[in-house]
Every structure is written in C-alpha cells, then in structure tokens.
Amino acid sequence: MNRKILVLCVLVILLSGLAVRLVPASREKYPIGYDNFFHARMAELYSNGVPRTIPWPEERANLYPPSYHLLLAGASVFFGGDALQASRFLLPALSMLLPLTLLYVLAKIKGWREALVGFFLMTFNPFLITAGYNSPEVVGLALSLAAFYFLYKDRILLAGLAQAACFSFSFMAGVYSSVMLLLLLRGKRLKDAALFLAPSAVFLLAWYGSRYDLLYQSTNFFGSKYVFMSLRDWLFLYSPFILGAVIPVLFCSSYRSRFDRFWAVWSVFFLVAYFSFLVTPVLHPWRMPLYLSVGFVMLVSSALRGAKGQALKVLFIVSFTAACIVTVNTVAHSSLTPPDDALIQWISGQSGQRVMSEYSLCGHLLTLAPQKSCNLDLYFESIPDKQKWDDYERMFWEYSPELVRKNINEYSPDYIVYGSRDWGREILEDSVNVSKVFVSWKCDPLCGQEAAVYVPR
Amino acid sequence: MNLDKLIPVLIVLCSLAAAASVLSFKGQDYSADYVYIQKTGCDLFLHYKVSRPMTVDVWLDEKDIKRRVMSQEISGEGVLEYFVSSYSGRIRFDVYAGKILKGSERSPYTLYEWVDCK
Numbered sequence: 020m021n022r023k024i025l026v027l028c029v030l031v032i033l034l035s036g037l038a039v040r041l042v043p044a045s046r047e048k049y050p051i052g053y054d055n056f057f058h059a060r061m062a063e064l065y066s067n068g069v070p071r072t073i074p075w076p077e078e079r080a081n082l083y084p085p086s087y088h089l090l091l092a093g094a095s096v097f098f099g100g101d102a103l104q105a106s107r108f109l110l111p112a113l114s115m116l117l118p119l120t121l122l123y124v125l126a127k128i129k130g131w132r133e134a135l136v137g138f139f140l141m142t143f144n145p146f147l148i149t150a151g152y153n154s155p156e157v158v159g160l161a162l163s164l165a166a167f168y169f170l171y172k173d174r175i176l177l178a179g180l181a182q183a184a185c186f187s188f189s190f191m192a193g194v195y196s197s198v199m200l201l202l203l204l205r206g207k208r209l210k211d212a213a214l215f216l217a218p219s220a221v222f223l224l225a226w227y228g229s230r231y232d233l234l235y236q237s238t239n240f241f242g243s244k245y246v247f248m249s250l251r252d253w254l255f256l257y258s259p260f261i262l263g264a265v266i267p268v269l270f271c272s273s274y275r276s277r278f279d280r281f282w283a284v285w286s287v288f289f290l291v292a293y294f295s296f297l298v299t300p301v302l303h304p305w306r307m308p309l310y311l312s313v314g315f316v317m318l319v320s321s322a323l324r325g326a327k328g329q330a331l332k333v334l335f336i337v338s339f340t341a342a343c344i345v346t347v348n349t350v351a352h353s354s355l356t357p358p359d360d361a362l363i364q365w366i367s368g369q370s371g372q373r374v375m376s377e378y379s380l381c382g383h384l385l386t387l388a389p390q391k392s393c394n395l396d397l398y399f400e401s402i403p404d405k406q407k408w409d410d411y412e413r414m415f416w417e418y419s420p421e422l423v424r425k426n427i428n429e430y431s432p433d434y435i436v437y438g439s440r441d442w443g444r445e446i447l448e449d450s451v452n453v454s455k456v457f458v459s460w461k462c463d464p465l466c467g468q469e470a471a472v473y474v475p476r
Numbered sequence: 477m478n479l480d481k482l483i484p485v486l487i488v489l490c491s492l493a494a495a496a497s498v499l500s501f502k503g504q505d506y507s508a509d510y511v512y513i514q515k516t517g518c519d520l521f522l523h524y525k526v527s528r529p530m531t532v533d534v535w536l537d538e539k540d541i542k543r544r545v546m547s548q549e550i551s552g553e554g555v556l557e558y559f560v561s562s563y564s565g566r567i568r569f570d571v572y573a574g575k576i577l578k579g580s581e582r583s584p585y586t587l588y589e590w591v592d593c594k
Contacts, residue, residue, distance in 0.1 A: 028484045035495035046503025132480060139487045143494055357508035365512060454589045458571070459510035462527070469585055472512075476590055 028135055029122070036118065036142035040111035040151060043352070047107070052153025053354040053379050055106040056386040062091035062102035071230060075385055080230050086187040087155035103386065114151025116161040118142040121313070124168045125320055128278055137320040144316070146309040156306060159189030160313065163196075170199055171278065175214045183218035187226075191306070192219070194292065198285050279321050286314035355383050358439040358459040358470035363387050365457055366472060371433025375426065377415040378408075380438040415441050420450035427451055427475050435473040444471060452476040511571050511587060518593040522556040522569055530573045534558050537588065538565035564594040 044051055050059070064070040064081075065088045073081045087110070094109045095102040118141040125134035141147060151157050162185035169178035178199070185192040196219065203212040293307040355363075359380060366374065367388030374384060374393045381393040407430065413419070414426050415437075423446055427435070435453065437444045439460070447453060457472035507527070514521040522532060534546035546558055550571075560567060572584035 024484050028487055031488050031491045035491035038495040039498050042498040043501045043503070046501055048504070048506050132483060135487060136483060139491065143490070353504060357504060357506045358510075360506050361508040361510045365510065452590075454513070455587050456589065457510065457512040458585045458587055459508045460585060461508045463505070 025131055025135065029138065032135075032139050032142050033115070033119075036115055037112065039143065040114060040148060041108060044107045044111050044152070047353040048360075049353045049355050049383075050103065050107045050152070051111075051353050052149075053382055054153035055103070055110070056382050058088060058091055058110075058153075058155070059103040059106045060386055061088040062095055062105070065089055065092040066095070066100075066102075082227065082230065084155070084159075084187050084189060085226065086184070087158065110153065110155065110157070111148075111151050114147060114157040115142070117147060117157055117164065117313075120161045120164045120168075121316065124164060125317070127168070128171065129321060133320040133323055136323060137316045140316045140319065141312070144309070144312050146306075146312050150306060150309050154189075154306065156189040156191050157309075159185040159192055160195070160309070162188065163192060164313065166195075167199060167281065170203075170215070171281070175211045176218075179215045179218040182215065183222045186219050186222050191310075194289075194310075198281075198288050201288075202281060202284065276321075279318065282314045282317040282321075286311060286318070289314065354379060356439045356467070356470070357461045358467065359383065361459040362436065362438070362457065362470040362472060365459075366434060366436065367391065369434070371474075373431065373433045374436055375411060375414075375430065375432035375434070376436035377438060377441050378412065380436060380441070384436075415443050418443060418446050420446055423447050423450045432475065435475065437471050437473075439468050439470045444473075447473060511569070511585065513569065513587050513589045515589055515591070518560045518591060520558045520560060520567065520589060520591070522558070522587075523554075524550050524556065524571070525553040526550060526571075528573055530571055532556055533570040533572075533584075535568040535570065536563055536565065537568040541565070560591045560593045562594055564592045566590055 050056070060075070061070075061073070061081075061083065064073070065085070069085060070081050072078050073083075090113075091102055091105055091109055095105040098104040118138050121141050122134050122138035125137045147157060162181050166178045166181035166185060169175070169181060182192060182196055182199070185195065196216070199215065200212055203215060289307055289310045293311070363380075363384055364387075366384070367390070372390075372392050374381070374391050376384065376393060384391055384393050410422065410426050410429075414422055426432075435447060437447075448455070453473040453475050455471060455473050458469045459471075460469045461467055509524075509526045511522060511524040511526075511532075514523060524530075524532075529549060529551040532546075532548050532550055533544050534548075535542065535544050541563075548556060550556060558567075566588050567590075568586060568588040570584040570586055
C-alpha cells in the first residue's frame, strides 16, 4: 500500500476517532458515564497520597487498581484541580490506545492492509467508545494486547510486565491473562508461564497484600439479578450478532496460524464468560462484547488475507461500521438527566442528611452534594453493607409495599429520591405516609418522567 | 476488486462520516422545570420555575373531603402562597399545562404536604 495513502488513512481514523470521543464529552456539563463520579472522587483522594481505604459511603479497603486514579489526579492539574472535569476527557482520549496498539500489532504480524482495517474497526467500535467514557479497563485491554504481542514474539518477560501494568488498571487483567496462560500451558511451557506471571504476582502482592487486613470488609458478590436489569438493549442487539454468527464463521475460515488460533480461543473463552452471567456477574458481562470485539477485529483483519469472498468481506465491514456509527450517536450522553440535576441541586440546599435513592443517583449525589449521606455507592463491586444495598436496590425495582415499609422503618431516611429513570414511586405513595415536596421535569419536546423527592412523615 | 484501493477509500469516507456525525451532538441543556413546597406553619409556599405557562390547582385532599380551593396560572419563576385554615390533612398541588389529560396521557405533576391547622 502506498505510504502516503497509509499515513493519510491513519491520521483520518485517528482524528475522527478522537472527535467521536471528545466532541460529545466537551458538550456535556458532566462526564459521560456515571462511573466517572467515583473515579473523580478517588483521584481527589490520590492527590493526598495513595489511600488505604475509601471513606464513602462507609469506610472500606481501597482495592481498586491504582493507575487510572493516579493518572486522573495528575490530569486534574490541567483542569484547576477539578478531577470531575478532567474525567470528562482523559479516559475517552486514552481509549484510543487500544486501536493504536492494535494497529501496531497487526502491522507487525500481518501487514499494513490488515492493520488499517483493524485500526478502523476498533476505533469506531461502539463497545469501545461507550466503555471509554467510564471504564479504565480500556487502558488495561490495550496493555493486554501489548502483552499478547510480546508473548507472540516470545519476549516473555516483557509480556509479563505489560500484563502487570494491565493489572494496575483493571481487575479484568486476570481474565485476559488466563487466555494467554492457557496457551502457554497447552504448549507445556511451564517456565515461560512462571516468568509471564511473575511481574503480575509482584504487583498483586504489593497492592492487595498490603491491604490483606482490610479484605474481609468487602462483600463483592451482588447477585445476577442486578446484572440482568443492567444489561442494555443495544448490548443484546450486537452480542448475538457477533457471537452467534460472525465469530464461528471467522473461526472456521481463519484457523490457519498461531495468531488466528489465539484469537479464536480468546473469542470462545469470552463467549463462555459472557454466558456465565446467568450464574454470576463477577465477570462484568456488560463489557464482554468489547473483549469479543477485539478477537473479532483480529480475526476479520486476518481473514482479509484470503482471496475468497472479498466483496462480501468489504460489504460486511462497511455495514458493521455503519451500524456502529448509528449506535455511537444514540448512546453518548451524560447519565445525569436535567431533572435529576435540578433535584440534586435542590436537595443539597436542604437540612436533612440521610438520602435514600437508587445507586446511580446516589453516586451523583455523593459527588455533587458531598455533605449528604447516601448509603449506596456507585462503586457497587465493593459494597460495605450488602444487606442494606440489596434492600435499597430492591425497593427501586420491586413492587413490594412490605419492603418499602421495612426500609423506611429500619433506615429512617430524611429523603426518598426517585430519579427520572426510576420506577416504583406509586408503591411508596400507596404504602407509606409521605409528603411529596419536590418535582422536576423536562419537556424537550416530549415530557419525560419526573424526578421527585419524598419526605417520610 | 482491488482491496488495496477500495479499503482506504471506504475507511476514509466512513471515518469522515463518523466525525461529521458527532458535530450534530448538542449535549444536554440542563435547565429543567421544577416545583417544590416550603411549609411554614399553616403557610404553604409553592416555589416554581417553568418554561411554559402552567396551571396550579390546590386541593384539600382527604378521604371525606376533596375540594379544589384555588386555581392559578403560573409562568417563569416565582412563588405561590396558600394559607391553610381550619383544615387538618393532606393538601395537594396539581401542576399542569393546558387541560388535565386522561387515560394513558400524562397526568399533572403532583406534590402534596400534610398540615394540621385546625
């Protein structure tokens, strides 16, 4: 391929990819993706040194991998120390690391044509774009891809170091590692496997070992029911498409080299992991399509080398991309709606302290009105009081008057808050004596559901 | 079909289309309408900020008493005061634009507070 055309294509994809991520972020008042409210608060803690514990909503061990919060604390310097504002842009920009790493790896292993197609498909992948608004896993995944490359080139120690860096960004490094480890063990390369794992082991011991006395505080299992309710329609739309049809076809047509074999195994592994959410949600099923997409992009790029069915492949790439672009345009908005924002502003000026709300609104509230207490934190992987969390969440999801009465009697909230996306308020109104003191809504042009504040009598 | 020529053209076009599409992003306008009740003894203040003219109906709202005691147009930002006398129970504010809708259409935004002013 002509070098000038190649550079032009890379630049166009890179700049367009950055625009797709940063333009929506720049036009929102708050970060896109509510996890950023947690990350911003963590970065504020890190600006005073590495915290052993997280103080809210109740003190518990800081087990979250530190690298992203350190980076965010550093980046907030450029935003006048405002970590929440820094979080609007840092992670979306960093999410381009994965396509760039993929470009490099494919160029080195397969060739520039394949690299360009892979770079393009990954840059505009809607799962990566949406994950890039709130999940440091996207940086971890790029590092894991680098680890794969070093492993492929038999530079085991470098692979291990890259994977250790991945662990410093994401818990999911453990899952990516297991695929690489599987292949090393399959080749009976025990020494290489040990060398690959050693740097990660050192990091894990240093980070978690130093907090072992605090580990017992956290209850990390929160039930698959929650995950069922959290999965979005668009995820259901794409995943069966990728999982059910495309990957098996690519698997059959590309099963030629060590490279293809790795990504085929990777895809099958995550396919199995994806359906594990029926049993347990610990593997983050809402990110599975992203991991699958990496395998998918690798396989589809590799399949381009075959001479058969070229027109079909091009047609497929174009249609997939068109679907991605449509999806991107429908999902990139702040999770905090204008009525919820008005509600939080109002409640922050009230005298009562204890607020009961669904976890997402609670997370926003804890950041924007930090003087209030809210017993659900958005960092739901580590819940200080599982019973209370479960009681609260069920109150917003189940139509149970008994549960509503139990919660109000046991936890005595000053305010019960329903965001514009919550339901179940009718049960509250019918079950308990409450005053409804605040209502906010937005008509643009259709009127959405109200956000409301209730006060128990 | 020459993929070496076709792929760069498709990629550049699709990338530019994606970049162009984000220019249509407006971001959210965070101005929302709201009403809230402030109670001082038997004085009830309804604070409001609405983007279009609306009507507020005030109801004495108990099992055996349901009567509308006040109806007032509101617009923009302001405070509506209602003094409760010789009544103990729930007082309700219905806020709506135009007619109150029925059936599956949106009902008025409703707030309520309890008073003991007998």
